[in-house]
Amino acid sequence: MWSDSKLAPRFLPALLALTACTTPQEATRPPIADAQGVTLSSDAPQWKYLSIAVASEGAPLSPLPVPGHVDLDPRRTSAVGAPLPGRVETVLVRAGTRVKKGDRLFSVKSGAYVEIERDTSVSRAQVAVRERLVARAKELLELKAAPQKEVLAAEAELEEARLALRAAESKQRSLAVTPEGDGLFWVRAPRDGTVVDLDVFPGLEVGPERDKPLIRLSDLDEVLVIADVPESDVNDVNVGEKVTVTSTSGEVLRDGIVEYVSEVVEPRRRTVEVWVRAINADRVLRPNGFVEIAFHPDEGGQVVRVPDAAVVTRGSSTVVFVATAPGRLEPKTVKTGRRRDGETEIRSGLAAGDRYVSRGALLLLNQVDLVAEH
Template structure:
């Protein structure tokens, strides 16, 4: 029938009187599903029923200071790590942006990473080490340690027992749990994590 031919052209297979299988046009993983049993779908939907992505290769975007991005070249080696795990995979620099992020003053660098075992998931927060850069550890702090003082990000550093100082910092990548500090804080310095926001207007904090 014409209806059956139309269904076959859309890669839809019927199962009984009310069941249908929608066949994916390509192999991959379902990364978004906007359908539940009994929900009506049609060609006028604003969003697709399902989104499929090939996760055998993923893209990682790293935000680097200008001085570091200036010495990188496409094709350079990168090691990508998943924080808190033993996952470590190799990648290569794909694109170095010509545009500077105005807020962070960093340069987005896109990295292609082989991901055959699907250890890296979309929207994951990862660490990237570039082979052509000095092996420097990135300073990280809990996100709640960073507070906004107008247009400036600050942390409160314990410079001596009982003495706290407001310290402006420049941030890199951020997640709900961690924030990279690109400048303004040294590794090993103690910062206030809980209650940092309350300290902004505290009179006993030395600025």
């Protein structure tokens, strides 16, 4: 598409030269330009720089592949940290290691875990003591050596001790670690997956207050491909649509399915984020790798296609010059679609059969704008 703002001064001398080179007979029929268009006589020299074509319909232009990158699926990714403060003793994995749910990842030496184990042991001992007291109270009751209320009191204290033990055991289980004695515990994998981030090493002081996870695990059997689709093309992209994921060299890597289309336009690049889900059992798609995505919209209709040179910008509008009468050429506002290989789709404003200026539209626009400025 041509823009008038920078090129208009460049064409002005050409227009003046055309006028100067005409014969006296031609000079008597100069072009008539107004704010609505240009009228040329049949022998006007400007015709040498213009071409008129008849608009016709054709298949929609194929969308250009858009850049993207491979990302983790948040629903298949887990962050792993240390549930208690302590010092890392041993690390059994590295970035890229595949693990199964329950596999040991790293061990931590923790004084806080010693206290939790002690609290659990004390609670367990309290239950044992209360159980013996209840049994003794019942024996005395049978011998009529103690009242019923002592049995009831002992049973109440036993129930209280059991509640305390259950709370202590629940707290210990909630840590999801495996104790190994003397305050040492192992952190295990919460799911099957691959270690995609590793930020832990022996001697590191860790704790639950840490913002960044020590390890991130992700199931890479499925990944997301994040595409940046131009704003002008995103209306043709639909959730559930099948796409092709290729390498930057054009090699087809995988088919995918559009899962999400953002409702927000990135203001600087004027692109819209689109998520594509792809099966990745063979690990061809690697997280953070660059790829391209080819969309295949289901378009059964036909569209008008014109040369890029026929489409010019006038202020905030896009126009094509149309022949409305013999020698009369007027700018008509159009809505464009895709642009590729020197052609532009016209979605509205120009119909099949319309006669339009396919070459020299910018020359006409300069004449119209020159009149409008005066």
